[in-house]
Amino acid sequence: MKPRSRRGGGRPTIADVARKAGVSAITVSRALREPERVSKELRRQIQHAVGELGYMPDPNARALASARADVFGVLVPSLTNNVFAEVVRGIYDSLSDGPFRIQLGDTHYSGLEEERLLHLFLSQRPAALIVSGIDQTAAARRLLVTAGCPVVQIMETGPDPIDMLVGFSHFDGGRVATQHMINTGYRRVGFLGARMDPRSQRRLAGYRAAAEGAGLFDPRLVTTTPVPSSVSLGRELFREALAKVPTLDAVFCNNDDIALGVLFECHRASIDVPGKIGITGFNDLDMMHVAYPSVTSIRTPRYEIGRNAVAMALEEIDGNRPETRVIDLGFELIPRESTAR
Template sequence: MPHRRARTERVTLQDVADALGVSAITVSRALREPEKVSEDLRQRILNKIDEMGYVPDLAARALASRHSGVIGVLAPALTSHAHLGIMRGIEERVRTSDLRIQYASSRHDPEEEIRQIRLFLSQHPAGILLSGLQERDGTLDLLRTAPCPVVQIVDLHLTPVGMAIGTNHCHAAASAVRHLIACGYRRIGLLGGTRDVRSERRQEGYCLAMQEAGLTDSALVVSEDAPTSVQLGCQLLQRLRRQAPDVDCVFCQNDDLALGVLFEAQRLGLAVPELGICGYNDLGFAAYSQPPLTTVRVPRFEMGYRAIDLLIRVVNGETPPSMPVDLGYEVIQRGTTRPPAGTGAP
């Protein structure tokens, strides 16, 4: 009968290597730098790890490599639809490494943000990923002295601490509003919720495009410093129509609000796209609402994937990029707005 390892004995990296007839370095490389081993060998190693029940010893790693093997990820809200796309990208990339993720939420509170970063740093992380940072002095001071690599998912007008990846929300919003103007709309309202860097930059872009076209009117701007939701979108459209009864289009801070506007317009018997509606983020439901939602597509999955990829590469000794990574955006024309003039669309 083959020897069975006692339950108190821990399977080591060397045990996995011996079982496969390869070196421990090869097993480690398959986990840390999968692109450096063949796909066939990497899969054999992963299968053997599952079979033998190998679990990395994070405490031993922390002593040997000066980090715990955990990446701390801090976001304003973990349950927002937009952040879920980023999380999917994070999870997809990290699953092929031997690093692990610890999530935390700042709940849009600058003091909680600082507290969570301090907690991460006390645990000797391999790295820290920050999404939607509030950019306060205390937070930035912590990051400048962090003993580990830091990646920020940011609006690219900011000067980040460490590596950065993201898009320019002001440019994206301005492009969306110019698109709405090209569709023939003139009384374009703006609906917004929680005040953070991204929402402020989207409002800047809206104001820029409206000013360029000579269409600025403060009565067209309605916002409430509250978490965005479908319900809030319904309520803000009601307020907007009281302030500006002749509004003919609505640009929303995100798709949650836009879906609420669509529901409220249908409840009120308002014809869409005669009342135009544009969202932001291109969440999963946007293409399947009725009519489908015109929106701004931001590559959230790619943001998460590439942000963690940057961290993993730097943890493994590669040189960090010197410039922020701009992932861009795309205005997606669908059924909640008229097609632009001259496109030939029916």
């Protein structure tokens, strides 16, 4: 009985390919990983044997032998959030033709869960790690510093990256959105925020800076909740805000879902948008330009963040340490009907 049949299950191994091609196993290994280091002739024979046998390298054996798995670990706070879905799509698109697999983890906005997943991912010795935000716990930060692989933090900019950083300024986004409404003539501009994760906090800070700069800040204008964001929550928050401050004449929303909830509530209550209430969202999902009235929003480079993060990590893996460690992809205010009065 062949020893190989004992376990696993008789799949062709590198030794089978080597035998068939009349070379040694290590040459097959090289032909697969660094083709240019093997003569043309052998390369051809080996390719042929691979095709004939339907050989596929075992990633587990490879990872064990080389102490390095061809895996990108990706940690996002939410899988269902549209924003991260776009980022993840950017990552997948950038990695789909290379040798890398993706290990995706959902931290549920929890620092502890992030640490747990980091431990899990690190035990695989990933090729690179992409993590969301810059507010890792001290323990998580320590893990990342000693990860032994490129680490890219995404979604934000900031002064002190663990390794590399791609994103934009949420503070500035909040500030610009708010300033836009102030410039348009709104005077009682509220802030509506769900979840209130660190990035939402910074948007709120930007809102506050703009409001204070215009002498228009009033804490009662701020309505937030730790509850996860949704369109229906947008409606609730707006009702609450209006009950608190009946003179409210505009809202900067945490994100587009909230903004949409506000828009629907205005329809339902026959509140004129933008006449009576101005609305600005955040992220500029496709639906914002279709909505009636169309909704002003901050367009954020989500897909591009994913692509840039991968590109930077790949550069570093290839040995070309990227010069710039922090990339600010910026954002864009898209004024629309909901603030056009």
